[in-house]
Amino acid sequence: MTSDPAAEAARLRDEIRRHDRKYYVEAAPEITDLQYDRLVAQLRQLEAAHPNLIAPDSPTQRIGDEPVEGLAQVEHRVPMLSIENTYDLGELAAFAQRAAKLLPGEPIEWVVELKIDGVAVSILYEQGRLARGVTRGNGRVGDDVTHNVRTVANVPLRLSGKRIPSVLEVRGEIYMTNSDLVRLNELQEKRGQAPFANTRNVTAGSIRLLDPRICAERRLRFFCHGVGHVEGFAASTHMEFLHELEGLGLPTTPKVQCFDTFDAAAAHCESLIEGLHELDFEIDGLVLKVNRFDQRERLGSTSKSPRWMVAYKFEKYEATTRLREIRVQVGKTGAITPVAELEPVDLAGTIVSRASLHNADEIQRKDIRPGDVVVVEKAGKIIPHVVRVEKHLRRGRLAAFVFPTKCPECGRKLVKDEGGVYIRCGNLECPAQLKERLRFFASRNAMDVEGLGDKLVDQLVGQKLVRGYGDLYRLSVERVAALERMGRKSAENLIAGIAASKDRGLARLLAALSIRHVGTRVAAVLADHFGSIDRLLAADADELSEVNEIGPIIAQSVYDYLRSPLGSEIIADLRDLGVRMQSTAPAGATSGALAGKTLVVTGTLSRYSRDEIKALIAAHGGRATSSVSRNTDYVVAGEKAGSKLDKAHKLGVPVLTEDQFESLLTRD
Numbered sequence: 200m201t202s203d204p205a206a207e208a209a210r211l212r213d214e215i216r217r218h219d220r221k222y223y224v225e226a227a228p229e230i231t232d233l234q235y236d237r238l239v240a241q242l243r244q245l246e247a248a249h250p251n252l253i254a255p256d257s258p259t260q261r262i263g264d265e266p267v268e269g270l271a272q273v274e275h276r277v278p279m280l281s282i283e284n285t286y287d288l289g290e291l292a293a294f295a296q297r298a299a300k301l302l303p304g305e306p307i308e309w310v311v312e313l314k315i316d317g318v319a320v321s322i323l324y325e326q327g328r329l330a331r332g333v334t335r336g337n338g339r340v341g342d343d344v345t346h347n348v349r350t351v352a353n354v355p356l357r358l359s360g361k362r363i364p365s366v367l368e369v370r371g372e373i374y375m376t377n378s379d380l381v382r383l384n385e386l387q388e389k390r391g392q393a394p395f396a397n398t399r400n401v402t403a404g405s406i407r408l409l410d411p412r413i414c415a416e417r418r419l420r421f422f423c424h425g426v427g428h429v430e431g432f433a434a435s436t437h438m439e440f441l442h443e444l445e446g447l448g449l450p451t452t453p454k455v456q457c458f459d460t461f462d463a464a465a466a467h468c469e470s471l472i473e474g475l476h477e478l479d480f481e482i483d484g485l486v487l488k489v490n491r492f493d494q495r496e497r498l499g500s501t502s503k504s505p506r507w508m509v510a511y512k513f514e515k516y517e518a519t520t521r522l523r524e525i526r527v528q529v530g531k532t533g534a535i536t537p538v539a540e541l542e543p544v545d546l547a548g549t550i551v552s553r554a555s556l557h558n559a560d561e562i563q564r565k566d567i568r569p570g571d572v573v574v575v576e577k578a579g580k581i582i583p584h585v586v587r588v589e590k591h592l593r594r595g596r597l598a599a600f601v602f603p604t605k606c607p608e609c610g611r612k613l614v615k616d617e618g619g620v621y622i623r624c625g626n627l628e629c630p631a632q633l634k635e636r637l638r639f640f641a642s643r644n645a646m647d648v649e650g651l652g653d654k655l656v657d658q659l660v661g662q663k664l665v666r667g668y669g670d671l672y673r674l675s676v677e678r679v680a681a682l683e684r685m686g687r688k689s690a691e692n693l694i695a696g697i698a699a700s701k702d703r704g705l706a707r708l709l710a711a712l713s714i715r716h717v718g719t720r721v722a723a724v725l726a727d728h729f730g731s732i733d734r735l736l737a738a739d740a741d742e743l744s745e746v747n748e749i750g751p752i753i754a755q756s757v758y759d760y761l762r763s764p765l766g767s768e769i770i771a772d773l774r775d776l777g778v779r780m781q782s783t784a785p786a787g788a789t790s791g792a793l794a795g796k797t798l799v800v801t802g803t804l805s806r807y808s809r810d811e812i813k814a815l816i817a818a819h820g821g822r823a824t825s826s827v828s829r830n831t832d833y834v835v836a837g838e839k840a841g842s843k844l845d846k847a848h849k850l851g852v853p854v855l856t857e858d859q860f861e862s863l864l865t866r867d
Contacts, residue, residue, distance in 0.1 A: 204245060208252045211242040227400070232483065233514055236284055270342040270407065277427040279321060279335045279370065281503055282486065282510040288465055291487070294509045295461040298489065299810075301498055301506065304803050304837075308490035309464035310437050310457045311471065312424055314510055316481040317374030317402045321427055322348060327363040329356050334406065347406050348373070350415035359448040368427030369449060375402050376479045377587040379418045388591035397517070398481050424452045424486070436490045457490050459825055463748050466720040468511055475576075476557050476584040479564075484512035515578040518551070519589065520544035524569045525556065525600045529608050529631035531639050531713045533623040537562060537602070539573070539585055546577050554583040559602045560620045566590070568597040606631075627765060633667075634660050636713050640668055644719050645711035646703050649696035650689070658682050668712075669772040671697050701776070704783035705732060712769065714760045716753045724748050725757070728824045730797065732770060732780035736761055738830070747825035782822070792863050793821030796832040799847075802840030806857055819864055827852060835860045 215238050221227050239259065246253045253259070285291045299307065319335040332348030333341040348354055351373060358367070375383075375398040383401065384394040395401045405417040423444050426432075434440035441451045454471065458464040468485050475482065489495050489507035498506040521542045527535050537556040544551055554575050556562055565588060567573065572592040577583045604613055606624035608631035615622045624632065637656050641648035648671070659665040664678060674697065679690035703711075706726035710719045717725075728746050729735040735757075743754035760766040774780060798821050800812055807815070812835065813823040827834060827846045834847040834854045847854050855863070 204249045205252055208242065208245050208249070208257075211238060211245070212254075212257055215239060215242065231514060232284070232512060233286060236286075269409065270344065272336070272340050273331065273333045273343045274340050275321060275333065275336075275338070275427070276368070279319065279338050279341070279427075280500055280505055281338065282508055283504045284484075284510045284512050286512055286514075288468075291465055291468075291509065291511050292461070295465075295487075298498060298506060299461075299808070302494055304805070304808050305494065306459070306801075306803070306809060307461065307494065308436075308457055308459060309461050310455060310488045310490050311464050311467050312452050312455050312486045312488065313471070313478075313482045314484040314486045314512070315372035315374050315422055315424075315452065316399050316483040317372040318399075318406050320344070320348065320371060320373050320406070320421075322354065322369050322371070322421075323427075324358055324364075324367040324369075326365060327358040329354070342407060344406050346411045347408060347414040347419075348421075350411050351419045351421050353450045354421045355448045360446045362431075362433075363447065364429055364431035366428060366430035367432065367447075368429060369423045369444065370425035370427055371421055371423040371452075373402055373406050373419050373421050374398065374480050375405075375417065375419055377481070378479050381587050381590050383417060384589065384591045394589075394591055420480075421450060422452045423449050435492055437488055437492070438490060440492075459747060461487075463825075465511075466748075470718070470720075472513065472578065473581055475578055475581065476555070476561065481515075481586075483515060484510050486510050513578055514547070515576060516547035517574055517576050517586065518544045518546045519572060519574055520551075522567065522569055522571045522573050522585075525562070525567070527603060527607060529606060529624055529629060529635065531632060531635035532715055533625060533627075533629065533632050534558075534621045535603070535606070535613060535623065537600075539567070539575075541573075541575065544575065546575060546583060551575060551577070551583050554585050556585060558620045559622055562600055562602075566599075568593075568599055570597045608632075628666075630660055633665075637665065637668070637671070639713055640671075640711045641700075642711075644707075646700040646707055648693075648700050650693040651696070655682070655685070655693075667772070668769060669776055672701070672773075672776040672778070701778045703779065705730075705735075705780055706782065708732075708773070708778065708780060712760070712766075714757060714766075716756045721749065721753055726782045727822060728797070728826065728828075729830060730782045730795070730822055732774070734830055736770075738828075742828050742830075745826055745828050791818070791820030792865075793819040796821040797830055798823055798833045798835060799825065799827050799831050799843060800835045800837075801827075801843040802837035804835075804837040804857060812860075815864070833860075833863075 218228070218230060218235055218238070221229055242257070243259050246257065246259060283294065285294060321333045321335070321341065322329065323331045329349065331343065332345045334344055335341050349356065377398060380395060380398050380401060387394050401417060402419060405414045405419060408414050426440055432443070434443050438457050441455060444451050456467060458467065464487055471485060487509050489498065495505070495507040500506060523540045523542060526538050526540060528538055530536055537559065539554040539556050541552050541554060556567065565585065567585060567588055572589040574586045574589065575583050576586045602622065605611065606613060606626065606629060609624065609626050609629040611624050611626040611629065613622050614625055626632070634656050637660070638653060640646055641651035664674065665671055674694060676687065676690045676694050679685055679693055680687045704726065706723045709717060709722035709725055724746060725735060729738065740754050740758040743749055743757055744751045761770065793816055798816050800809060800823060804812060816823045824831070827843050827850065829850055831847070831852045834843065834852050835857070836844050836854050837857065844854065
């Protein structure tokens with residue numbers, strides 16, 4: 200870096216402008232989003248240190264660059280602002296905290312959406328008819344691509360429904376599916392033309408074509424996710440808005456969910472990322488939005504981006520290689536998972552030779568065959584997975600993969616989940632399942648048993664020293680020391696680690712038991728809500744489903760496990776062995792006026808923010824949860840308390856005002 204700040208600022212501006220043109224105008228980016236954001240951050244820091252260098256045309260002072268030439272330009276009635284980007288949960292939490300400070304004491308609902316990797320457009324309907332389609336361009340002015348938007352099959356040319364607004368401008372993303380890219384590249388191969396590298400580049404080039412017949416051939420699609428200028432629209436929240444759009448016949452972004460708290464929304468992000476393989480289209484992140492429109496108005500926007508919306512992005516890396524063979528492995532829940540054995544390939548600086556294929560349906564849907572050339576992707580922290588087959592490179596006839604009908608480990612007949620996609624071995628004593636369950640039980644996010652590695656698990660199961668979780672706590676130093684490559688000191692350390700795991704608490708235990716649909720987040724929610732295994736055992740499926748973030752499927756799975764002979768036996772055995780089955784309380788919170796009490800806070804409080812009153816409850820020994828149930832001891836209600844207050848009255852749960860709540864605390 201040069202010592203001349205002015206020269207460095209000029210260099211950064213020129214480089215950013217060049218990348219803007221490559222990305223927005225030519226649709227041929229040379230760097231990743233993360234690298235681009237870092238360049239802008241460098242320039243912003245430099246200008247902050249030297250305010251005299253800030254120029255009106257600096258990339259930090261505007262949203263984007265100029266649209267492509269050759270198409271009519273249209274000014275957006277409501278600017279299409281960019282979204283602030285974050286790349287980790289810490290940055291995401293900081294954004295939420297800034298929003299909460301601007302809405303002190305108000306509960307904020309957050310919506311989580313997929314961030315489709317396509318081309319942002321605005322589509323205007325007047326009197327229910329498609330009037331115009333415009334690209335985002337620089338946020339103020341975009342290209343008129345109405346002629347191409349009309350060729351997108353799932354964009355209605357006329358809205359349907361009973362209450363059609365006089366003017367409706369929706370924002371969304373034009374995109375292409377991976378399946379259609381496979382088909383298009385096969386067509387390109389037949390024509391002797393070059394294949395396309397990815398779906399986004401095809402979309403960006405196609406939507407700006409002058410000939411709509413070519414665009415129509417590309418089979419582009421559209422998802423709505425936002426609103427521009429509207430007249431005669433009744434929605435007051437984002438979820439209501441999406442529901443009304445669906446009623447008008449417009450396609451909305453799938454897998455959208457709304458959460459009462461930002462923490463719950465952020466936790467959901469991780470589960471969405473893990474399910475990327477299920478999607479037939481590309482996403483480059485997730486978007487979190489404030490649900491209520493009135494709160495959005497009060498939060499407002501900066502010159503570049505809204506204060507009520509943030510993108511949680513992750514780096515995606517792709518590589519092309521050949522699939523050597525498909526093998527299957529048995530998981531901890533008996534699911535038979537196919538794995539792609541690949542010719543080694545460099546992916547994000549790591550040599551990858553295996554990738555997940557997830558389930559038999561995915562192999563069939565993507566038509567993946569041994570010998571195929573495949574595109575492998577790694578996004579965020581998830582393991583690599585196969586995105587698509589490069590069918591235009593398939594030579595000759597390749598045999599389709601035949602999924603096994605018997606467990607490769609124990610020989611039990613495999614059964615497909617009713618209404619599901621997974622094929623399972625139903626033998627709970629299957630050695631492969633037991634090994635996987637023990638490995639997970641000992642993992643860092645579960646009971647965190649130091650020293651219990653894969654090879655040791657293989658020996659313990661192979662020599663029948665361990666047939667279940669409880670047997671781990673019955674192991675002796677002498678038995679372990681006699682195993683291969685285990686001396687007495689190592690054995691002593693392992694036994695000490697196993698003993699220490701008894702005090703991990705209820706959340707860790709629930710996560711460790713390999714209950715279907717129960718991961719670390721769900722386990723923490725259940726432990727926080729019920730506090731002890733006894734209160735959890737006393738809850739029926741309906742009560743479980745009423746807990747925020749749980750839902751009927753998870754609730755039924757937990758209920759069935761705890762009531763099953765195996766689950767009951769495991770819980771009783773671990774209890775007898777001294778495993779702690781209560782929620783871990785915050786330091787200093789083992790006693791107090793609220794000790795052992797569960798409280799729910801609802802409505803707008805006059806004296807406390809939501810975080811402040813939750814901290815106060817914990818400090819006095821109580822637990823603050825988000826859902827009212829029969830196990831709730833008190834509900835603290837402020838102004839505009841809604842359904843939670845109604846439910847408290849229905850269940851006979853005592854309701855406290857802020858004064859009554861403070862009176863309880865004076866007992867300490």
